[in-house]
Amino acid sequence: MARRSLMAQGLTASTGMTGDLHEGPPLVAFDFDGTLTVRDSFTAFLKWRVSPARHLIGMARLFPAAIGYLFDRNRGKIKAAAVREFLRGVPLEQLEREARAFAQSEAPRLFRPDALAVWRRWRAKGARLVIVTASPDVVVAPFARGLGADLLIGSRLALDPNDKVLGPLDGPNCRGSEKVVRLKAIFGDDLSLAAAYGDTSGDREMLAIAHEKGYRIFRGKPG
Secondary structure, X not given: OHHHHHHHHOOOXXXXXXXXXXXXXXXEEEOOOOOOEOOOHHHHHHHHOOOHHXXXXXXXXXXXXXXXXXXXXXXXXXXXXXXXXXXXXXXXXXXXXXXHHXXXXXXXXXXXXXXXXXHHHHHHOOOEEEEEEEEEHHHHHHHHHHHOOOEEEEEXXXXXXXXEEEEEEOXXXXXXXXXXXXXXXXXXXXXXXXXXXXXXXXXXXXXXXXXXXXXXXXXXXXX
């Protein structure tokens, strides 16, 4: 189905793409969680969509995965555990609908005003703006659409033949070197970013291929 085909390429739901991506205006990449936002959007979404009691039970069940993370530091593994606990069996259409409602409700409390100012500055210069995030693309897609992003690259959720969430990620967690791999898969091996912005060690490879490197430069809080 067309929607799954788009998600499989990382060109998610919701991102409008115009023109030739390999030529033209400068390319600028933004991490999402902690960079454009003040906190992790995926964990906030998981908490938002269930009752407090269900969230507490789910977090208790994730305790073994959290202990495992202390030893292996595998963020993709613990993320997949959270997906299995809170989203397994959820139809993609329902998840997209919930993500839109979440974005509409929570965007004013999530975005950093200084990050948005830089985003708008680059937009005014005619740059192509890409969000590259480790959060599931389906969750970030409504935010990316609202910002007018040219492209969204994120972690992908594995779906069964009926478009229901299976639990594991579809491919690697979009973090660290995977961010550069995914960017180069779309823009080519000679990719050069005019600027990149991030806030964790998982953004350093992306920052390394950017002319302007913005590491933890945004501190603003929603008003």
